[in-house]
Amino acid sequence: MDKKPEDADKLLKEKRxxxxxxxxIKAGAGTGLALAVLGTAxxxxxxxxxTPVLTPTSTPIPPTPTPAPHHFLKPSQASVVxxxxxxxxxxxxxxxxxxxxGVANFIDRALEGYDANLQDTYIGGLAAMDSYSNSKxxxxxxxxxxxxxxxxxxxxxxxxxxGFTTPSAASFFNTxxxxxxxxxxxxxxxxxxxxxxxxxxxxxxxAVFGYSPEEVNTCxxxxxxxxxxxxxx
Amino acid sequence: xxxxxxxxxxxxxxxxGGVLAKELAVAGLKVVGxxxxxxxxxxxxxxxxxLRVFGRFSLFQDPRTEPLxxxxxxxxxxxxxxxxxxxxxxxxxxxxxxxxxxxxxxxxFRILSKYGPQADANVADWPMxxxxxxxxxxxxxxxxxxxxxxxxxxxxxxxxxxxxxxxxKNEYPMPPLEAACxxxxxxxxxxxxxxxxxxxxxxxxxxxxxxxxxxxxxxxCQSYGCHIDAKRNTLITTIPIGEATGNLEIRTRCKxxxxxxxxxxxxxGVSYYDPxxxxxxxxxxxxxxxxxxxxxxxxxxxxxxxxFTKGLSNSSGQVGRNLMAHIAGSALGVxxxxxxNLHMGPSAPKRCIDDFGADNFDHTGxxxxxxxxxxxxxxxxxxxxxxxxxxxxxxxxxxxxxxxYKEFIKK
Numbered sequence: 001m002d003k004k005p006e007d008a009d010k011l012l013k014e015k016r017x018x019x020x021x022x023x024x025i026k027a028g029a030g031t032g033l034a035l036a037v038l039g040t041a042x043x044x045x046x047x048x049x050x051t052p053v054l055t056p057t058s059t060p061i062p063p064t065p066t067p068a069p070h071h072f073l074k075p076s077q078a079s080v081v082x083x084x085x086x087x088x089x090x091x092x093x094x095x096x097x098x099x100x101x102g103v104a105n106f107i108d109r110a111l112e113g114y115d116a117n118l119q120d121t122y123i124g125g126l127a128a129m130d131s132y133s134n135s136k137x138x139x140x141x142x143x144x145x146x147x148x149x150x151x152x153x154x155x156x157x158x159x160x161x162x163g164f165t166t167p168s169a170a171s172f173f174n175t176x177x178x179x180x181x182x183x184x185x186x187x188x189x190x191x192x193x194x195x196x197x198x199x200x201x202x203x204x205x206x207a208v209f210g211y212s213p214e215e216v217n218t219c220x221x222x223x224x225x226x227x228x229x230x231x232x233x
Numbered sequence: 234x235x236x237x238x239x240x241x242x243x244x245x246x247x248x249x250g251g252v253l254a255k256e257l258a259v260a261g262l263k264v265v266g267x268x269x270x271x272x273x274x275x276x277x278x279x280x281x282x283x284l285r286v287f288g289r290f291s292l293f294q295d296p297r298t299e300p301l302x303x304x305x306x307x308x309x310x311x312x313x314x315x316x317x318x319x320x321x322x323x324x325x326x327x328x329x330x331x332x333x334x335x336x337x338x339x340x341x342f343r344i345l346s347k348y349g350p351q352a353d354a355n356v357a358d359w360p361m362x363x364x365x366x367x368x369x370x371x372x373x374x375x376x377x378x379x380x381x382x383x384x385x386x387x388x389x390x391x392x393x394x395x396x397x398x399x400x401x402k403n404e405y406p407m408p409p410l411e412a413a414c415x416x417x418x419x420x421x422x423x424x425x426x427x428x429x430x431x432x433x434x435x436x437x438x439x440x441x442x443x444x445x446x447x448x449x450x451x452x453x454c455q456s457y458g459c460h461i462d463a464k465r466n467t468l469i470t471t472i473p474i475g476e477a478t479g480n481l482e483i484r485t486r487c488k489x490x491x492x493x494x495x496x497x498x499x500x501x502g503v504s505y506y507d508p509x510x511x512x513x514x515x516x517x518x519x520x521x522x523x524x525x526x527x528x529x530x531x532x533x534x535x536x537x538x539x540x541f542t543k544g545l546s547n548s549s550g551q552v553g554r555n556l557m558a559h560i561a562g563s564a565l566g567v568x569x570x571x572x573x574n575l576h577m578g579p580s581a582p583k584r585c586i587d588d589f590g591a592d593n594f595d596h597t598g599x600x601x602x603x604x605x606x607x608x609x610x611x612x613x614x615x616x617x618x619x620x621x622x623x624x625x626x627x628x629x630x631x632x633x634x635x636x637x638y639k640e641f642i643k644k
Contacts, residue, residue, distance in 0.1 A: 088634040094643050114289055117297065150635065157634075177634055178623055185618035186284035201643055204576055204618050207281035210449025210461070211577055219414035219572050229280055 071112040072119065078104050080126045081176075083142045087149045088180040096197040098180050106183030106192030118175065125172035128164040129156070135163065187229045199226040235502070235514040239263045242503055242517035244489045244532065247325015250523025251467025252376075254483070255475035264475070265515060266483040266523075267505055270322035272468075278328070278458030283617040287456050292329050294319040301527075317558065318456060319525050323483060324468025326525065331455035331581045332436040332464055334379040335606075336370050338591040339363040339399045347592075348602050355555055363399050371403055374434075378442045378465040380407035381434030395431045397587040410439045410448055412583035415609045418571050419584045433582040433608060436465045445469065448579060453617070455580040464579070487513075492520055492536040492545060500545075526556060563610060565626065567644065576617065582608030 070078050082104035091097035098104075111119050133141040133152055141152060155161040156173040164172060183192030185199065187207065193199065199206050206226035215222070240262035243250045250266060258264045273292075285291045296316030304311045320326030340347055342359040350356065373379075383404045384394025409432030416430070423430040437454075440447040448463040462469050475481035486508040493501045493514070502516035522529040530553045534544035544552055585608040587593060596602065622642060627633055631641050 089639060090636050092636045092639065094636070094639050097639070153634070180634075181622040182284060182288060182619060185622060186288065187282055190284055198618065201639070202618050202621075207453075208451055209281075210451040213411050213450075216411045216450045216574075216577055217413035219417065219574065221572055222574065222576075229282060 071108050073104075073108045073111065073122070077122070077126050078108060079142050080129060080140075081107055081122075083149060084129070084153065084176055085180045085183070087146060087153055088177055089184055090146075095201050096195075098184055098192075100194070101184050101192050101197050102194040103180055103183030103192045106186065106190055107179050109191045110179070110182075121167050121172065121175060124165070125167050125175065128161075128169070128172070131163045132156075132161045132169075189229055193228075196226045196228060235516050238502070238516040238518070239265050240517065241265070241519045241521060242267060242515050243521045243523050244492075244503060245269070245325065245522070245524030245528065246323050246467070246472065246483055247320050247523060247525075248327040248330075248467060249325075250521065251324060251327070251470075251472050251475075252373075253521055253523065254481050255467075255471035258475040258478045258480035262480060264481045265517070266323075266481065267487045267489050267503065267515070268323050268483055268485045269488040270320070270485065272323040272483070272485050273328070273458060275460065275462060278460055281451065281453040281457070281460070283453075283619045286329075286453075287617060287620055290316065290318070292318075292320070292322060292456075292458060294321045319527070322468075323472065323485060324466045327436075327466035328458045328468055329456050330436070330464075330466065332579065333581055334374065334377060334381070334434045334436040336399055336401070336434075337363065338397070340592060344602075351602065367400075367402060371401070375406050376470055377436045378407065378438050378445075378470070379405055379434050379436050380409050380432075380439040381405035382409050382432050384431060393431060395585070395587050396429050397590060397593045405434060407439045407442055407447075409433075410435060410437060410579060410581075410583070411450065414571070414573050414577075415583045418568060418573070419609050423584075423586050428586040428588040430584050430586055433585045435579060435581040437579050437581065438463045438465065450578040452576045452578040452580065454578040456620075489532065490535065492522075492532060494536070494538060494541065494545060496540055498541060498545070526558070530556065561605075561610075565628075567628075582606075582610050584609045 073081060082099055085098035085103040085107075089098035089101075089103070091100055107122075111122060129141050129152065132155070133139060133144060133148075136152070137144055137148055141149060144152065152161065153173060153176075156164070156169040157177075159168065159170040161169040167175065183190070184197075185202075185204075186193055188194055188196060196206060198204075203221055204226060205222045205224055207229050208224075208227060241257050241264045243254055243257075243264060243266045246254055246266035246268045254264055254266050280286075290296060293316070301314045301316060302311035303314050318326070318329060320328060322328055339362075342362050344356045345358045348356065382394040383391050383401055384396050384398045385391065385400045386404065387402060388400050390396050412432060420430045437459075438445060438447045445462045449461060451460065453460070454464065458464075472481075472483070476483070484507075487505045489503045489505040491504040493504060493516075495501050500517075500520040502514060503520060504512060504514050507513050522532060524532070533546055533552050537544045541547070543550060546552060585606050587606050589604045590606050591603060594604065627638075627641070632638050
């Protein structure tokens with residue numbers, strides 16, 4: 001049976017030794033915690049992802065015999081992403097880069113899912129990259145030499161590249177750079193970091209369960225092979 | 234229609250709310266804890282998935298639906314800020330915390346008395362002293378389960394602990410965590426400069442404690458929930474005890490939007506959205522704000538009435554001012570001849586010096602009071618490659634992309 005309010009107030013008074021203001025504050029402060037954390041938000045489910053607004057394609061997509069691997073990006077857009085991320089994290093003497101890691105695939109899948117709010121950013125940014133590339137070299141970005149591609153990316157990063165509106169050139173470069181890292185170093189189940197090439201590059205052991213005190217105190221490089229979540233995508 | 238009245242309603246069942254929920258329920262009061270987030274099982278906290286947790290904020294206030302914004306005044310447009318990790322579940326931010334578990338210095342309680350009013354700053358004395366709190370610190374350290382090494386036992390300085398710490402009656406409940414690799418680098422250097430390195434006190438079990446295992450150094454620590462419950466928080470410590478009394482009910486995914494008051498200003502309960510989005514009113518004799526500072530302030534200001542037009546508890550006009558979360562600066566060192574393995578846990582500071590904390594050093598001519606702890610810290614990088622590559626400030630001359638960058642991060 002629920003207590004009446006009067007009873008509750010009475011109970012509070014009875015518990016006064018426990019609840020005196022001073023002791024009450026002491027009890028809270030005594031936890032040694034500087035901040036009380038948590039609050040009031042998000043009871044409701046996330047707002048549904050808005051339906052992507054696709055811009056009309058200027059060239060018809062050629063029919064392919066196998067299902068297209070892409071989720072959101074068109075093949076022409078995906079190839080720009082792939083070329084750009086391959087320069088941001090290149091394949092070189094230090095091992096495979098973003099192309100081999102499947103970063104473009106990671107980005108494509110992210111744009112269809114968690115990062116759907118960035119769809120317009122990518123559509124606009126990728127188109128502007130090709131326009132700038134055309135204005136500078138009379139070629140599409142994917143047809144440039146690696147050095148020319150580096151030049152375009154550097155111009156974007158420093159804000160020198162023209163023709164970008166939303167996003168700005170620098171902002172889109174930062175997006176591409178961040179997503180290269182996300183795709184390079186996230187769990188392979190998200191579509192990038194294939195064969196765990198990103199983790200191998202850094203000597204990162206991946207989703208380990210833990211280390212023994214001996215391993216912790218040996219202070220030597222970790223030699224075990226990295227482990228992934230091996231989760232269904 | 235209002236729900237049946239209870240003795241206490243706690244808004245936010247985290248680091249503070251979770252402690253009070255237990256204390257009040259054990260004392261025999263009927264307590265309802267309203268929590269905006271969910272309640273995660275140990276299995277939910279299992280995936281060592283940096284993208285999901287660190288990159289996509291799975292354990293935090295969602296920056297896409299509730300971004301932090303800032304504006305200098307009410308005429309300016311609010312601008313989205315980089316998200317910070319604000320807890321959003323039962324156990325609150327303590328589920329993902331870095332687990333630093335400090336006591337204040339004795340003179341921290343007497344800043345106004347000691348220094349007098351400060352220009353461009355608000356300083357105040359605490360309404361209690363360190364001595365008043367010592368026994369409660371002791372209780373809390375045992376309840377949380379803090380590991381560390383005492384440096385000052387009842388005034389006796391202890392080798393290996395913090396010589397500047399306030400006197401404590403008891404040793405820490407557990408010995409410090411392993412930190413051999415960083416100690417090898419940090420300790421000799423600190424000592425050679427005349428400083429006093431010691432292990433950071435951490436709310437992490439270093440050995441089995443209260444039936445839960447000790448830390449296994451997985452490294453998915455700060456920002457993550459602990460997959461073996463070695464990192465301590467109210468979700469595993471106090472909340473189950475409170476619930477076992479039958480006096481504590483926690484309602485998850487319930488977002489309080491207003492504290493209700495009568496004409497005298499006395500809180501009468503709260504209004505909230507339940508998981509279905511339906512407005513509920515929960516009357517209570519006592520309302521406790523246990524949310525994050527920002528959210529507590531927001532609620533007080535949103536709960537204004539015709540009689541309390543500046544919001545609640547705000548006759549001073551100070552509610553919403555002087556807000557502060559964490560402040561820290563960091564510097565990166567790269568060692569050619571030492572393997573630190575910074576991906577190994579915990580990400581709480583491992584070794585510290587307090588020689589530049591409080592009033593532990595000569596402030597003559599410096600123009601400021603007090604100070605801070607210097608620690609070896611991997612928390613900022615959260616130990617993972619995504620945070621490492623997206624947050625690391627690079628040395629001058631190292632680009633943040635291309636082969637040269639790749640060469641640097643490989644090192």
